[in-house]
Amino acid sequence: MQPINILTSTAVPLPLPNIDTDQIIPKQFLKRIERTGYGDFLFYDWRYNLDIPDHVEPRRDFVLNKPEYKGSEILLAEKNFGCGSSREHAAWAINQYGFRAVIAPSFADIFFSNAGKNGIILAPLTDAEVETLIQRSTANPKHLITINLEAQTVSDDEGFSAHFDIDPFRKYCLLNGLDDIGLTLRHESDLNNFESQHDQEFWSAPKANEAA
Amino acid sequence: MFEKVWQNHVVAEPAGEPTILYIDLQLVHEVTSPQAFEGLRLAGRKLRRPDRHIATVDHNVPTTSVHDRLVIADQIAAAQVNALRKNCKEFGVEFFDVQDPGQGIVHMIGPELGATKPGMTIVCGDSHTSTHGAFGALAFGIGTSEVEHVMATQTLPQSKPKTFRINVEGELPYGVTAKDIILDIIGRIGTAGATGYAIEYAGSAIRALSMEGRMTICNMSIEAGARAGMIAPDETTFAYLKGRRFSPKGEAWDRAVAHWRSLVTDPGATFDRELTIDATKLAPSVTWGTSPGMVTTITGKVPTLDEAKDDADRKGFERAYEYMALTPGMPVEEIKVDAVFLGSCTNGRIEDLRAAAKVVRGHHVATTVRAMVVPGSQKVKHQAEEEGLDLIFKSAGFEWREPGCSMCLGMNPDILQPGERCASTSNRNFEGRQGRGGRTHLLSPEMAAAAAITGHLTDIRKWEFEETAKS
Numbered sequence: 001m002q003p004i005n006i007l008t009s010t011a012v013p014l015p016l017p018n019i020d021t022d023q024i025i026p027k028q029f030l031k032r033i034e035r036t037g038y039g040d041f042l043f044y045d046w047r048y049n050l051d052i053p054d055h056v057e058p059r060r061d062f063v064l065n066k067p068e069y070k071g072s073e074i075l076l077a078e079k080n081f082g083c084g085s086s087r088e089h090a091a092w093a094i095n096q097y098g099f100r101a102v103i104a105p106s107f108a109d110i111f112f113s114n115a116g117k118n119g120i121i122l123a124p125l126t127d128a129e130v131e132t133l134i135q136r137s138t139a140n141p142k143h144l145i146t147i148n149l150e151a152q153t154v155s156d157d158e159g160f161s162a163h164f165d166i167d168p169f170r171k172y173c174l175l176n177g178l179d180d181i182g183l184t185l186r187h188e189s190d191l192n193n194f195e196s197q198h199d200q201e202f203w204s205a206p207k208a209n210e211a212a
Numbered sequence: 213m214f215e216k217v218w219q220n221h222v223v224a225e226p227a228g229e230p231t232i233l234y235i236d237l238q239l240v241h242e243v244t245s246p247q248a249f250e251g252l253r254l255a256g257r258k259l260r261r262p263d264r265h266i267a268t269v270d271h272n273v274p275t276t277s278v279h280d281r282l283v284i285a286d287q288i289a290a291a292q293v294n295a296l297r298k299n300c301k302e303f304g305v306e307f308f309d310v311q312d313p314g315q316g317i318v319h320m321i322g323p324e325l326g327a328t329k330p331g332m333t334i335v336c337g338d339s340h341t342s343t344h345g346a347f348g349a350l351a352f353g354i355g356t357s358e359v360e361h362v363m364a365t366q367t368l369p370q371s372k373p374k375t376f377r378i379n380v381e382g383e384l385p386y387g388v389t390a391k392d393i394i395l396d397i398i399g400r401i402g403t404a405g406a407t408g409y410a411i412e413y414a415g416s417a418i419r420a421l422s423m424e425g426r427m428t429i430c431n432m433s434i435e436a437g438a439r440a441g442m443i444a445p446d447e448t449t450f451a452y453l454k455g456r457r458f459s460p461k462g463e464a465w466d467r468a469v470a471h472w473r474s475l476v477t478d479p480g481a482t483f484d485r486e487l488t489i490d491a492t493k494l495a496p497s498v499t500w501g502t503s504p505g506m507v508t509t510i511t512g513k514v515p516t517l518d519e520a521k522d523d524a525d526r527k528g529f530e531r532a533y534e535y536m537a538l539t540p541g542m543p544v545e546e547i548k549v550d551a552v553f554l555g556s557c558t559n560g561r562i563e564d565l566r567a568a569a570k571v572v573r574g575h576h577v578a579t580t581v582r583a584m585v586v587p588g589s590q591k592v593k594h595q596a597e598e599e600g601l602d603l604i605f606k607s608a609g610f611e612w613r614e615p616g617c618s619m620c621l622g623m624n625p626d627i628l629q630p631g632e633r634c635a636s637t638s639n640r641n642f643e644g645r646q647g648r649g650g651r652t653h654l655l656s657p658e659m660a661a662a663a664a665i666t667g668h669l670t671d672i673r674k675w676e677f678e679e680t681a682k683s
Contacts, residue, residue, distance in 0.1 A: 016531075017524035018403060018503060022642045027623045031272060031288040033246035033295050045644050051630075079524055080404040083437065084642060085621075086339040087244070088355030109407055109439055110339060114355035167371070169229045180357070181255070184365050187224040187232055191367060194223045194234060201471075204236045206266060206327040206458045 001119045003177035007100050008146040009073035012063055013134040019077055020084035021111060025093040038089055039096035068141035076134050077104040079127070082111025091118045101147050103154060105130050116170050117180060121147060123154055123164040132160060149175060213444055213477045214375050214410045217350045221333050223367055230369035236332040238362045239318045240267035240305065242296040243623070244337025248360035249299040261366045262304035266327055269293050270317045271623050273310055275586050275613035281310040289624065303363075316589020316615045319343040319557040323427065324591050326456025330445035330472040335362055340557050340639065342433040346426035347453075348445040348475055350410070353434060373408055373439040374484035377477075379415035382491040387673035389567075390425035391559060391637070391656035393417065394432040395497040397489065399507035402521075407437035409485065412477065417491035418443060423452040424563045431558045432639050435504040444476045496672050498544055499641045499654040501532035506641075508544060510659070510671045516540040535643050536651050537631075544669050547653065551634040552583035552664035553646070554610070554657055556620040559637035560588025562595050564657040569601045571661035574678025577609035578667030584611040584626070586618040610664065622647045635663035 029041040047064055049057040058065045075094065081104040082090060091114040094102065101121040115122050125133075136143045136158065146155050149171060155161045172178070184191075198204060224232040245267070252259060259265065272289040274280040284290035293310070300307035308315040314325065319340055322328040330348035335341060337359040344351035354368070362368055380393055398405070411433050418426065426443045433441025450469055453459045460468045495509040506528070508515065514533075517540060520526040533540060538547070554560075554568055565587065577583045585605050587593035593615055596602055602612045619626040620638035622645070628634055630649025637660050641652035653669065662670040 016527065018528060020503075020640075020642045022621075022640070022645050026644060026648070027621050030243050030623065031286070031292050033250075033292055035247040035250065045648055050648065080407075080437070083403055084339070084640060086337065086353035086355055086434075088337075088357060091355070106404065106407070108404065108437060110353055110355065110434075113358070117355065117357040180369060181257075181361050181364050183229075184232055184361065184367055184369060187226070190224045191232070191234075191365065195366070198221075198234060204329070204332055205264060206237055206325070 001177045001179060004100060004119055004121060004174055005149045006146065007073060007121070008144055010069065010071065010142055011074035011076050011103070011133065011137045011145050012069050012072045013076045013137045014063065015078060015134050017078035018080045018083055021082055021087050021090040022084055024082065024090040025087060030087060030089055035092065036096060038093040039098065042093040042097040066141070071098070073098055073100045074145055074147065075099045075102045076130060076137060077102060078130065079105045081107050082115070083108035086110040086114075088114040088117070091115045091120060095120055103130060103133060116173070119174060119177065121149055121174060123147060123166075125154060125162050125164055129162045136160070213348060213412060213442060213475050214350065214440070216475050217331050217333065217348075218372065220331065230371045232367050233333060233370045234367055235335050235362050236264060237322070237327060237334045238265050238359070239322055239334065239336035239341070240265055240296075240359070241271055241318045241336070241338065242269045242292045243271045244356045244359055245299065246292060246295045247356050248337070248363055249303065251360040252303070252363055257364045259303040259305065259363045264366060265305045265363070266308075266322070266325070267296060267300050267305050268308040268315050268318055268321055269296060269310055271617045271621065273616040274624050275616045275618045275626060278311060278614065281614060286625070313590050313594070316591065317557045317560065317617055319431070320560065320589040320592070323347065323423070323452075324456070324589060326453050326459035329453060329459070329468070330449060331475050335368065339434040340431050342438065342441045343427050343431040343557055345430040345433065345440050345442040346423060347449055348442055348472065350440055350442065352440045373410045375412065376406055376409035376438070376485040376487070377412045377414055377483040379486070379488040380413065380417040380491050381415040381488060382417055383420070384417055384491050384494065387496050387658070388494045389656040389658065390421055390428040392494055392497045393491070394429045395499065395504070395507050395654065396494055398432065398436045398504045399497070401436055401487070403435060403503050403505045404437040406433070409438055410440040410442065411436070411438045412483070413441060413443050414477075415488070415491075419446065422563060423448060424561045427561070428558055432504065435639060445472045496656065496659055498659065498669055499652070500536065500538060500544060501529065502535055502641055502643050503528065504639065504641060504654060506532060510544055510669060512544055514538045514540050514542045514544065545671065546668065548633065548668045549581060549635045549653070549663050550632045551628060552581055552660050553586070553619040553634055553636040553638065554584070554660050555586030555588060555618055556638035557588060557617070558639045559657045560586060560592065562592050564637065565592065565596050565601050566599070568657040568661040569604045570677060571658050571672070571675060572608045572610070572665065573604050575608055575665045577664050580667045581664050583609065583664040584613055584619070586613040586626070587615050589615050619646055621645060622650070635660045635669065
């Protein structure tokens with residue numbers, strides 16, 4: 001996982017609450033066995049008009065299809081972003097499309113966890129703060145926003161400045177690009193001890209009673 | 213209870229970091245596992261505890277015929293199913309293949325096998341893992357990277373959620389089911405109402421439910437944003453589990469039951485949040501919009517904009533009116549349906565099929581409706597066939613399918629056409645969930661069966677049941 005700290009970029013405004021993971025990445029793309037290539041399918045049903053058989057046509061009025069927002073690394077959304085299915089493919093699609101951060105008033109639990117594992121900064125700001133940023137990026141697609149993970153701030157060159165909360169350990173992992181499995185295996189001897197004890201508990205293992 | 217189960221599974225509590233929690237069982241299916249197995253392979257890691265993993269195919273498998281499942285036409289789906297076969301063989305995981313008598317939706321087979329037991333921690337790369345909480349297990353959905361993490365270490369770093377007890381008290385009125393209870397709860401607290409919380413469902417109405425009813429409720433906990441949903445184990449739970457393949461036997465069984473009894477929440481325990489619902493006031497419910505929280509009762513109307521709680525809700529309503537092609541103020545009973553889906557891990561169990569068959573008996577599917585029944589597992593399918601339920605459904609004009617997730621999420625060919633409206637016993641009604649442009653109304657199996665017959669959303673409380681014909 002790539003470390004991340006200071007990010008300055010234009011932002012794509014998606015002023016909609018409760019954006020669920022079925023919208024972020026529709027189910028047909030979950031059939032894939034690869035871990036990459038999901039950027040092409042991000043918000044697929046919103047990006048493309050599929051009404052004509054065998055013809056995929058970008059919807060002109062959808063924000064991701066507007067050339068002025070190309071290259072943006074920040075997504076702006078409203079409350080409860082990422083609700084619904086646990087599909088990590090949603091975080092992969094966001095990441096592989098090119099977004100390194102999402103700013104919204106709140107995030108759904110499982111998506112929150114998935115984003116952390118993929119080096120995406122989720123910055124929760126107040127409704128009013130998010131609204132301001134959405135207005136500025138809608139009025140001016142070239143408007144630049146800076147996220148500083150170390151300082152936990154979001155700012156722009158028009159005087160906007162806000163603080164966001166982030167769990168210190170999550171912040172540490174993002175800043176250093178740390179892998180979860182490696183971190184857990186630091187506790188391997190605790191795990192071995194726990195496991196040999198716990199395996200005695202006949203009620204907890206699927207196969208514990210095969211012999212009995 | 214949540215606290216007790218959590219504490220029993222703490223491996224390490226590093227300062228300033230999430231707790232490392234031991235995971236008793238990981239359930240695996242074809243959609244969220246390929247990249248996890250690949251990750252193990254690339255890192256040269258073994259799957260630490262194959263005996264604590266169980267796998268099956270459910271999301272992607274066709275339900276049309278045995279042949280269609282053995283030779284999957286969709287190349288990408290076939291590749292994914294084959295990947296799971298190969299991976300389970302390579303890493304030593306027990307695998308229930310498409311035609312295995314134990315195959316079914318992953319959250320159906322855990323309980324059927326007796327693999328799901330009280331006091332366990334259970335995970336799966338699927339948000340409806342909360343289903344297993346009905347047994348008093350701490351069960352939750354995870355992403356593919358976490359699936360890999362559990363495969364490699366049999367643990368997960370977890371930050372502890374807060375606790376939320378929802379008491380449902382009183383006797384359920386006629387025609388009101390477990391599905392209606394959970395739809396009511398989500399409507400009340402919203403789709404983010406329990407974010408950051410583990411819910412415990414309690415109260416006399418919950419106690420009165422069968423294990424299947426409890427599973428329906430816990431299944432949809434995620435739709436309220438909850439990390440998990442749990443119900444304390446009791447005699448109903450023990451009776452369900454006794455004698456199943458992975459249930460303890462003999463003296464071990466007695467010890468297990470004694471342990472399980474000790475998990476129940478202590479009287480006087482406090483929760484971060486508490487809510488009490490009067491079950492006697494509930495009515496059959498239906499979702500009208502594009503989120504499980506957009507719910508009303510069958511005698512209700514599509515809400516108007518001024519009934520929305522805030523600006524965000526108002527925005528959601530406006531979008532939903534358009535997507536669902538509904539007018540605010542329209543009575544729900546006037547909503548016509550084009551399709552009916554009876555199945556899913558929410559309501560694809562034998563009791564659900566029995567209840568629906570009772571409604572269907574002596575009637576026929578409306579000419580304007582296409583209806584299908586997809587039993588949640590091979591076991592349920594076979595039991596239903598033994599009871600003659602399949603004949604009731606088929607002679608009424610329902611399609612009788614092979615087990616899988618099917619039209620709940622339309623990953624296999626069971627999808628809605630754009631604009632098609634479906635009465636569905638599943639768990640999500642998001643835009644495009646059952647097919648691009650498809651319109652979903654969530655409800656109970658009885659209500660779905662009634663809608664199939666009349667061709668529109670119908671109040672099950674007024675239904676005229678056919679008595680069993682006697683020769």
